[in-house]
Ligand SMILES: [Zn+2]
């Protein structure tokens with residue numbers, strides 16, 4: 184099979200992914216072989232390829248927003264059959280025994296493993312996954328349009344759950360990339376009112392088109408106080424300004440894996456039971472719930488397709504912010 188293999192990390196300008204032919208892996212026990220159709224390209228893949236995050240071993244095949252079809256099963260696989268349409272997200276497995284795993288918080292397991300990092304990912308024609316790391320994927324998302332659901336979508340959905348917003352509440356979104364884009368649509372579907380804070384005029388326009396009630400600059404004051412907000416931008420200085428815009432008891436959720444230091448926060452901004460909470464990865468329950476919602480409603484994504492052999496170029500475009508959409512490799 185053809186695959187994009189990372190032997191040694193390097194600046195993406197040096198095109199570190201090597202496009203090679205390797206044997207198709209054989210699934211054993213509870214493993215499933217999936218024929219990859221599409222795989223999203225994410226900033227985490229760029230961090231891996233450039234060596235900012237270091238996997239337990241090289242070589243490794245990146246890619247963790249995988250859509251494909253079940254091709255072959257190990258002898259112990261019970262849940263899947265050949266031809267099932269499946270998605271494989273970033274979260275791959277956890278120990279199953281620690282207090283986090285036993286309480287449905289396997290995203291916090293200290294032995295958690297991730298797709299395209301601890302195990303080979305979807306920048307390849309085939310990928311192996313454990314039967315519990317696969318999810319039924321709604322077939323109505325054509326042409327790779329569903330790939331962004333599997334990373335930014337899931338994180339955004341978990342963040343949205345933490346906002347505890349209900350019909351009629353006001354939710355603020357700081358930053359308007361792929362994840363916020365999906366959250367906005369789900370929030371509106373739940374009849375939550377949405378304000379979007381973003382610097383980019385392009386994103387402001389897009390947020391309005393998708394139904395945001397108000398859009399403005401990240402430091403501006405919205406017309407009403409909000410019940411909750413999610414910060415997607417990795418900018419710690421947004422924390423105090425978002426808190427200023429929250430109602431009493433408001434929830435502020437930090438969706439990023441990385442954030443610059445926050446400036447000092449006056450206690451009056453936190454008082455009246457305001458909550459600041461970060462989000463780390465996601466659970467299998469989050470993935471299931473999001474894909475169920477994606478089946479019930481139509482989530483619009485903006486994607487740009489690249490062939491598998493152009494994985495380095497897709498990551499390079501991502502680094503240079505040369506794409507206004509989510510990059511997706513078209514494989515099968
Ligand atoms: Zn990702």
Ligand SMILES: [Zn+2]
Pocket residue numbers: 277278279280281282283284289292293294
């Ligand atoms: Zn665990």
